[in-house]
Amino acid sequence: MEEKTNIIKDLSIEEREEVFVDIARTLEDTAREALVEGNSHFAAVSTNMAEAIRINADELARDDPENAELVLQQATAMILQFEAVHPYRMVSMAVH
Numbered sequence: 001m002e003e004k005t006n007i008i009k010d011l012s013i014e015e016r017e018e019v020f021v022d023i024a025r026t027l028e029d030t031a032r033e034a035l036v037e038g039n040s041h042f043a044a045v046s047t048n049m050a051e052a053i054r055i056n057a058d059e060l061a062r063d064d065p066e067n068a069e070l071v072l073q074q075a076t077a078m079i080l081q082f083e084a085v086h087p088y089r090m091v092s093m094a095v096h
Helices: 002-010 013-036 040-055 057-062 065-085
Strands: none
Touching: 002 065, 013 040, 013 057, 013 065, 040 057, 040 065, 057 065
């Protein structure tokens, strides 16, 4: 964990903020897929986490890197959990 925190520390504030925005976008995409597949609980949790990250991205990027790393680890764990249960990503979310 110390090594990952050092990586976060090496990034500029703008780069850290970009990482948080990207992870929030990925969480939103995952939530959308979960909702289409009928997993509304996971979709709600992912959406809420993405919204919290997006709202606080500036503070997370500027403040304590250790806490920022914990947030990234939790978000990554959510995404990996979804991918483990659904290894094949949806090609289209069109409803017929």
